[in-house]
Amino acid sequence: MSGSEMPQPRFRSLDGLRGFACLSVTLFHFFSAFQPRLISEQSVAPYWISDTPLGIFYNGGFAVAVFFVLSGFVVASASASRKRKLSITVARRYFRLALPSAASAVIAWSLLTLTAGTLPDVQAALTHPWMTFVLxxxxxxxxxxxALEGGLYVFVEGSSLLNNVLWTMKIELLGSVAIIAISAFVSGKARITLLILLAVxxxxxxxxxxxxFMAGALLRECHAAGRLTGSGSLAIFLFAIVVGSWTKGFGDRIGLSLPMTFALGEPHKFxxxxxxxxMVYCAIASVPISRFLSxxxxxxxxxxxxxxYLVHxxxxxxxxxxxxxxxxxxxxxxxxxxxxxxxxxxxxAGYLFTVIVDEPTISGLAKLDRLLHGLGPDGRHTRGRTGNLKTPG
Structure with missing residues (x-):
């Protein structure tokens, strides 16, 4: 979902982790629509399976948290490896998210228009909250x-009644911009300290x-310093599986009520x-887990x-x-x-959206970026100090 670019092939496992998380979100929404007793957000008494590690396969709240950590890691990696003007980098990140988001809102509008007579019957047959989250x-x-809602309003309001997954776009943009700005203005130990303070x-x-996002950027700093050794990966992975499977209200169901930020199972919270x-640490540092995710x-x-993520x-x-x-x-x-x-x-549909909308957006923005910075396809400057084009090589 994150809309992140993967500049380093060595992080292929992160693509696999993102794929697993997106499939989990898709299952989460399918069950939310048509089998709400499996989803604690839609039922005060969800099926028992939701409180077992099997719940991780359709725990949308945990999957979204994975998206955010991945975005922090990948945006920090890209910011460190590419020296660009801050304004252009921020604008590029916005359009990287906004163009596909706007396209998905148009698709949602089209589908809702074509099936206008269906929704009232569905809402009458399924009297739970999720199906009311649509116009x-x-x-x-x-x-x-x-199109304006998907391309602009969701980044201001943080919600959409055309395509409810677009609520993450505002968080994605603000979190990404924070990482980009930190990478541009702060370095070394000061950057690590700032990331920790902002996370807290x-x-x-x-x-x-x-x-x-801050935690993902910190993982990138640790990886760049060679400190992600994979030690304790098995224990950390088991912890991630167990805690990541907790769903909304889990703490209350076991009699342990805590403030929302720290409540057990509260979606994409602490x-x-x-x-x-x-999970991201294991995907990077553990060889067996990295291989599986690849x-x-x-x-x-x-x-x-x-x-x-955008079309399902x-x-x-x-x-x-x-x-x-x-x-x-x-x-x-x-x-x-x-x-x-x-x-x-x-x-x-996700594949078609990728090849028709998403990947052309990435390549188009990359070409524009090179043009604005005077770079060739290989990333080298094509203009000398006098502004004349250099010959290749």
Whole structure:
């Protein structure tokens, strides 16, 4: 989801981890829509499986925390390896997120318009909160305002009733800009100290999701210094699995109530962030875990993760809802069939979005970046001090 670029092939495992996290979010939203008893956010008494480590396979809150830590790591890596004007780097990051986000809002608007008569029937059949997080047909904006919502408003308001996953875009942009600015103006031990202080401050203010970016940048600093040795990886991985599987309200269900920031299972708050840091650490430092995360299916999901993240909810609201009304609610087998079809269609749509929207956005911004900085395709300056073009080589 994060919309991050992966400049170093040595971090292939992070793509695999991102792919796993995006699949978890997709499952989370499918169950939120059509089997809410599996999701603690949608049910006061979720099925027991939600309180076991198996819950990590569809724990959207933990997956989002993983996205934020990954973004902190990758944005810090890119900022350290590329010396660019701050204004251009920030603008590039904004458009890197905003262009695909706007495209996804247009897709959501189109699907909701085409299936306008379905949503009331679905909301009548599924009387739980998740299906209300979408605009009814009579309140849909026009096409221009839909694009404006995805490309601008979500970065200000932090929410969308066209495509509810866009709430993360504001956090992604602010967290990324903070890392970019820190990398531009602070170096050495002062940078590490500042990152630690900001991580602590964000937690103290009840916003651990921003601590996740700082923690990801700190992991990058440790990796650059050769301090991610992989020691304790097994214990850290088990910790990440167990804590990352806790879902909303877990602390209350076991009789341990804590403030929201530190509540056990509270989505993408302190404990999820800590577990996500552990997971990213293992993906980088543990050879066995890194190899597993680098398998082709996860790498493919990692490649299309941003596209998959952006398109799967509009598909569930529309085509998935039609499928549910037609046959998905008739029994477990029908629901499983719907799940396979919905996930498969989402993956195909995510791939198409990647090759049509996301990857062209990356390559287009890269070309513009090189042009603005006077660089050639190989990253070398093409202009001398006099401004004349140099000959290759």
């Amino acid at each position: 009814a047909h009579d309140r849909l904006p026009n096409l221009f305002n839909a 401050a964000a937690c103290a203010l009840g916003r651990p999701e921003y601590s996740a 404990w999820h962030t800590l577990a996500a840091v552990g 398998i082709r299916p996860l790498m493919f999901l990692g490649r299309i993760s941003f596209g998959l 909810v509009p598909l569930l609201y529309s085509l998935g809802a039609i499928g549910y009304l037609q046959f998905g609610h008739e029994g477990p087998l029908e629901l499983m069939t719907l799940a396979v079809l919905a996930i498969s269609v989402s993956i195909i």
